[in-house]
Amino acid sequence: MLRIRKIGGALLGAIILLTAACGNGAFAGETHQVVIERFEFVPATITIRAGDAIEFVNRDIAPHTATEVEGEWDTTELAKGQASRLEFAAAGTSDYFCAFHPHMKGKVIVTPQ
Amino acid sequence: MFNTLKIAAAAAVVAGSFIAPAVAEDKMNDLEIAHTAYTAGNLDIRYAHLALALSEDASVREFASTMIRDHSAVNDEAVALITKLKVTPQDNGLSQALVKGAAEKRAEFVKLSGKAFDCAYAKNELGYHQIVNQTVEGKFIPEATVAPLKDLLKSALVTFKAHEKHAENMVKGLNCGA
Numbered sequence: 001m002l003r004i005r006k007i008g009g010a011l012l013g014a015i016i017l018l019t020a021a022c023g024n025g026a027f028a029g030e031t032h033q034v035v036i037e038r039f040e041f042v043p044a045t046i047t048i049r050a051g052d053a054i055e056f057v058n059r060d061i062a063p064h065t066a067t068e069v070e071g072e073w074d075t076t077e078l079a080k081g082q083a084s085r086l087e088f089a090a091a092g093t094s095d096y097f098c099a100f101h102p103h104m105k106g107k108v109i110v111t112p113q
Numbered sequence: 114m115f116n117t118l119k120i121a122a123a124a125a126v127v128a129g130s131f132i133a134p135a136v137a138e139d140k141m142n143d144l145e146i147a148h149t150a151y152t153a154g155n156l157d158i159r160y161a162h163l164a165l166a167l168s169e170d171a172s173v174r175e176f177a178s179t180m181i182r183d184h185s186a187v188n189d190e191a192v193a194l195i196t197k198l199k200v201t202p203q204d205n206g207l208s209q210a211l212v213k214g215a216a217e218k219r220a221e222f223v224k225l226s227g228k229a230f231d232c233a234y235a236k237n238e239l240g241y242h243q244i245v246n247q248t249v250e251g252k253f254i255p256e257a258t259v260a261p262l263k264d265l266l267k268s269a270l271v272t273f274k275a276h277e278k279h280a281e282n283m284v285k286g287l288n289c290g291a
């Protein structure tokens with residue numbers, strides 16, 4: 001079973017989907033990458049610090065998503081070669097899956113700063 | 114191990130008609146392989162449209178949407194490759210058998226509704242992906258000679274294998290019984 005563990009319920013609401021306009025220095029964290037390849041999230045579990053971002057990149061022909069199990073965050077559809085960058089502001093752990101291929105699962109662990 | 118006769122027999126089951134073993138035993142050229150792979154994807158898209166028209170089950174509808182999305186993406190790549198290589202895929206006995214078999218299946222499916230439709234669709238998707246995957250893995254990939262076609266077939270196989278697993282889960286979830 002998929003389960004979600006939230007810390008104070010604050011984690012997920014605090015995630016900000018950055019727009020293309022960002023990148024002018026306002027972001028102080030580190031950007032990590034999760035590659036979607038051969039129907040797997042690589043790495044399947046990633047540990048980052050609060051304030052860091054993850055860029056999800058799809059290298060498959062088939063479109064995928066990275067969608068938090070309760071829908072709290074979502075890259076939405078990523079076609080081949082597309083990427084989506086999500087910033088994780090607060091500590092906590094969340095499980096996610098691909099909305100199109102539900103057996104594809106991953107986990108983001110956000111440690112306090 | 115892979116055995117062309119087995120594929121011929123299996124393809125005949127899917128096609129709902131007998132295919133002379135010679136069809137599957139004969140080596141296929143790149144243009145025939147491209148044609149059949151493309152056809153198999155298109156047929157699955159047609160099944161999926163039928164499912165979206167007839168099913169009210171969320172898991173079936175989600176699966177069908179994924180089939181349309183993924184097989185369209187794979188076939189778009191195939192069209193891009195064909196266009197780049199300036200070649201025309203070649204119709205062949207296996208493509209024709211698949212088309213004929215799928216038309217017969219669709220004729221059966223349109224008479225069904227509710228759970229009967231869902232189960233028939235789900236089981237057919239599982240069987241269809243099993244056969245297509247055996248054929249792509251055991252015949253198309255080894256017989257293809259053009260590198261980009263071989264590579265596309267390998268990527269497609271990863272996709273279709275994910276579909277097979279997904280179909281397996283869908284069949285289980287529907288509790289259709291044996």
Ligand SMILES: [Cu+2]
Nearest residue numbers: 064098100101
């Ligand atoms: Cu996916």
